[in-house]
């Protein structure tokens with residue numbers, strides 16, 4: 503059940519795949535990108551530098567980072583026809599299907615960088631995705647609020663550009679708050695990769711058929727949307743809003759969760775791998791206090807979140823099941839303080855996870871032993887039986 507032997511005596515592992523990109527120790531609460539602890543990267547690195555590290559395996563030199571940054575800045579524009587693509591969506595569409603559709607459409611507009619076996623085309627599609635996803639995400643937001651799209655300003659950093667295209671207006675200058683830029687850059691680092699999670703496994707499985715990078719990433723964005731995965735950051739805010747709106751006592755809500763009333767879960771808690779505090783959640787929790795304080799956005803929902811965490815961490819139901827806050831528990835509060843609507847939270851997750859998805863897709867093509875084999879199954883259906891005419895059924 504862990505795989506199958508091939509006719510030439512080889513063995514295809516279908517239970518889990520190997521990778522040299524990210525290491526997680528779920529019991530100890532350890533997360534490292536290419537060997538570097540997440541705590542050090544969050545404190546000292548930048549999202550673009552971490553993107554380079556994940557994709558190329560080493561921290562870049564000054565020249566390598568400058569070249570990487572310059573190449574990305576030159577690809578931030580979307581094809582003019584692709585900008586009109588957004589007109590076809592209803593204004594009230596959730597931004598995730600808009601973003602995943604636009605990313606998939608890159609396969610139609612940039613047909614000169616689709617071959618997964620051509621290293622140059624792989625590098626061009628990598629740079630195009632890193633450069634254009636912030637533009638696509640900002641346009642999905644502008645479409646949802648009926649405001650004009652802004653062209654990228656390549657004199658700005660990737661995060662500054664994204665914030666300007668999201669919250670800026672053609673009629674007036676926009677300068678992003680440096681505190682917001684710094685906090686968002688760090689949040690993107692925290693989301694940049696996480697081993698073989700649902701969406702990354704989707705990117706690898708789609709890519710394993712030699713489908714191009716754009717369409718593989720589009721598949722990952724779709725998988726991320728699920729509320730049990732990346733959609734959880736939106737679900738946490740909706741949960742906190744419900745508790746506040748209904749005037750629910752925190753302990754009353756915890757009781758409902760423990761009794762599994764209406765299938766309610768403590769969103770932002772629990773993890774398939776971490777059986778300890780998610781190291782990213784600890785960093786995000788501190789940032790939530792810092793950024794909310796700096797922005798003067800005293801958020802009643804933060805108080806509710808902290809009371810929920812305090813109640814859950816001392817309750818046997820959660821302790822026995824090793825349920826701790828995960829990366830999604832506090833991030834939504836920060837995105838909200840930055841001005842993003844709840845439905846954009848999972849788009850923010852995708853922005854952060856993009857370099858990790860790309861790194862895994864490239865690793866699979868560079869080292870086929872890391873390829874997810876065709877998953878097999880244990881058949882539990884009928885044994886052979888003969889067809890019966892409808893008159894005899």
Ligand code: SDX
Nearest residue numbers: 696699730731732734767768769770771772773774823828
């Ligand atoms: C992400 O894989 C990754 O790395 C993902 C991610 C990444 O960076 O890519 O880290 C990002 O997806 C984080 C997870 C975000 N999702 C949520 O916050 C949604 C809420 N969490 C759960 O749905 C759940 O915890 C999962 C899906 C995340 C993990 O589920 P598990 O570990 O498979 O646990 P399970 O579903 O088998 O449940 C075990 C028990 C059950 O109770 P019993 O049947 O034993 O009585 O724990 C309970 C569950 O009901 N449980 C919860 C719970 N999570 C599990 N009970 C209440 N609230 C919860 N959140």
